[in-house]
Amino acid sequence: MAATRTEAEALDATDPLRWLRDEFVIANDGLIYLDGNSLGRLPRRTERRLSSVVTEGWGSGLVSSWDSWVKDPTDVGDRLGAALLGVSGGQTVVGDSTTINLFKLAHAALDAARGQGVVTDRGNFPTDRYVLAAVARARGADLRVVDDPSIYEPRESDGLVSFSAVDYRTGALLDMNDITERAHRVGALALWDLSHAVGVVPLDLDALGVDMAVGCTYKYLNAGPGAPAFAYVRHDLQAAIDPVIPGWFGHADRFAMGPDYVPGPGVARLLTGTPDVLGLAAVDEGLRLLSEAGLGALRRKSLALTDLVMAMVDVIGPEFGLDVVTPRQPEHRGAHVSVRHPQAWEICQALRARNVVPDFREPDLLRMCPAPAYTRFVDAWDGVRVLGEVVSSGAHRSFPTDRRPVT
Numbered sequence: 001m002a003a004t005r006t007e008a009e010a011l012d013a014t015d016p017l018r019w020l021r022d023e024f025v026i027a028n029d030g031l032i033y034l035d036g037n038s039l040g041r042l043p044r045r046t047e048r049r050l051s052s053v054v055t056e057g058w059g060s061g062l063v064s065s066w067d068s069w070v071k072d073p074t075d076v077g078d079r080l081g082a083a084l085l086g087v088s089g090g091q092t093v094v095g096d097s098t099t100i101n102l103f104k105l106a107h108a109a110l111d112a113a114r115g116q117g118v119v120t121d122r123g124n125f126p127t128d129r130y131v132l133a134a135v136a137r138a139r140g141a142d143l144r145v146v147d148d149p150s151i152y153e154p155r156e157s158d159g160l161v162s163f164s165a166v167d168y169r170t171g172a173l174l175d176m177n178d179i180t181e182r183a184h185r186v187g188a189l190a191l192w193d194l195s196h197a198v199g200v201v202p203l204d205l206d207a208l209g210v211d212m213a214v215g216c217t218y219k220y221l222n223a224g225p226g227a228p229a230f231a232y233v234r235h236d237l238q239a240a241i242d243p244v245i246p247g248w249f250g251h252a253d254r255f256a257m258g259p260d261y262v263p264g265p266g267v268a269r270l271l272t273g274t275p276d277v278l279g280l281a282a283v284d285e286g287l288r289l290l291s292e293a294g295l296g297a298l299r300r301k302s303l304a305l306t307d308l309v310m311a312m313v314d315v316i317g318p319e320f321g322l323d324v325v326t327p328r329q330p331e332h333r334g335a336h337v338s339v340r341h342p343q344a345w346e347i348c349q350a351l352r353a354r355n356v357v358p359d360f361r362e363p364d365l366l367r368m369c370p371a372p373a374y375t376r377f378v379d380a381w382d383g384v385r386v387l388g389e390v391v392s393s394g395a396h397r398s399f400p401t402d403r404r405p406v407t
């Protein structure tokens with residue numbers, strides 16, 4: 001463990017992923033960016049790729065470029081599935097937002113399941129809770145909101161069980177295998193939100209027998225603000241899906257312009273309207289870069305970085321009231337560290353004023369994410385050092401307590 005900055009420098013010197021930081025735009029080398037779980041950095045290749053899609057694809061090719069663009073949602077989906085989800089082809093599409101994909105798949109799951117009850121947890125991401133509640137309401141189904149997803153107990157009435165693999169607040173990583181098995185025991189389907197897991201936690205959905213999954217691409221996947229999300233549906237569940245949003249891009253023959261909706265083959269029926277071509281290009285570059293690095297190597301570095309952050313916070317924690325709430329065991333945590341403090345919001349502002357960028361989550365959590373693709377060990381070390389300076393000097397007390405819109 002790096003107790004000194006020199007030790008952190010030594011970890012960087014032997015880091016097999018050292019090259020990867022150079023693949024990203026680092027506009028200000030003095031900025032310690034610990035918020036890659038909210039908005040990942042811009043890969044240099046993405047900058048070039050987007051510029052070529054704009055200049056050549058759009059500028060020169062105009063409408064003819066759609067000949068290749070129409071295949072992007074399924075092609076990029078297949079590549080994303082193979083590289084990051086551990087799934088074979090024909091099960092993943094990229095398009096729409098995580099919110100919309102969750103809505104579509106929650107309906108699809110309940111169409112297929114025997115029971116009709118919807119299960120989620122109190123701590124799930126807001127959009128997930130809102131969407132799942134609305135889907136249950138629309139179908140007259142019961143919504144069961146459990147306190148702790150890790151001890152989910154199946155009931156015969158359960159039809160859809162939906163949790164986030166990594167908790168956006170605490171960073172806790174659930175045992176997807178165990179929970180999916182428990183859902184299957186009562187014939188329920190498991191729909192996982194992988195937003196905080198994809199691109200940083202190796203996933204093996206085919207092997208786990210996961211039914212459905214969604215997740216966003218602008219966090220660890222580095223595809224940029226508002227980039228389209230993915231949706232995964234296991235092969236054998238696809239044919240029965242009668243899409244709740246029957247858009248023309250999910251139609252079996254979209255240019256027939258026929259009177260009625262006929263679902264397209266397989267997972268492609270989940271597509272809705274005209275795809276976001278620029279966003280898809282960015283997703284493609286993001287996933288290629290991560291797959292070159294290898295998820296195993298990314299995960300190893302991520303665990304080492306978060307170990308360092310937690311160990312350093314532990315040293316100053318007792319004196320200054322900082323409490324790491326992220327689980328310690330590697331198999332139980334994602335890639336960010338959450339620290340509880342009554343003045344977490346003021347501390348977050350003080351850190352940002354000192355060129356360290358963590359973020360804040362209500363009511364009292366400071367999140368620090370040393371994303372392994374571009375964060376050096378010295379960045380993690382310096383970030384926690386500045387945190388120590390802030391809390392020991394009380395510098396955060398001069399920042400406002402009222403919350404402005406938070407990102």
Ligand SMILES: *Cc1c(COP(=O)(O)O)cnc(C)c1O
Nearest residue numbers: 097098099125164168193195216
């Ligand atoms: C980030 C995140 C989302 C975001 O959904 P959008 O539709 O892209 O705004 C949803 N769910 C979880 C668990 C997230 O972490």
